[in-house]
Amino acid sequence: MSNFLIPAAMAADAAGGSGPIPGMDIFIIIAFALVFYFIVWRPQSKRTKEHKELVGGLSKGDEVVTSGGMLGKITKVDEQFLVVEIADNVEIKIQKGAIASALPKGTIKSI
Numbered sequence: 001m002s003n004f005l006i007p008a009a010m011a012a013d014a015a016g017g018s019g020p021i022p023g024m025d026i027f028i029i030i031a032f033a034l035v036f037y038f039i040v041w042r043p044q045s046k047r048t049k050e051h052k053e054l055v056g057g058l059s060k061g062d063e064v065v066t067s068g069g070m071l072g073k074i075t076k077v078d079e080q081f082l083v084v085e086i087a088d089n090v091e092i093k094i095q096k097g098a099i100a101s102a103l104p105k106g107t108i109k110s111i
Contacts, residue, residue, distance in 0.1 A: 055096045058082065063103040066094060071108050 058064070062074045064084065072084035075091060082099070085091050 054102060055099055058096065058099065058102065061105075063105060063108050065100045065103060067098050067100045071103070071111070073108060 058074060058077060060074055060077055063071070064074060064082075065071055066084070070084075070086050070092075072086040072092070074082050075085050076083035080095060081093050082096055083091050083093050
């Protein structure tokens with residue numbers, strides 16, 4: 001019985017000329033790469049560049065927010081670390097990369 005069905009299936013494959021469009025696989029791969037670039041890669045590299053510029057422009061007296069949410073004023077700038085005063089006579093030493101954002105001057109006193 002199975003020998004009877006095999007030639008019919010082979011004949012159906014040979015007669016059906018509708019197959020995948022040539023080059024469609026490459027088109028799908030290119031489309032996926034473009035979507036990945038514009039949705040993931042480009043925005044992330046833009047944020048990284050902005051953060052690097054922010055950290056590079058920090059100086060003594062700037063008011064900052066750390067990634068942990070602490071507010072403070074920079075009292076000393078080293079190559080990799082900052083000393084931030086978070087209260088009167090209370091200073092902490094943190095890495096430059098831990099700075100989330102810079103605040104306008106006078107923000108801490110107004111809070």
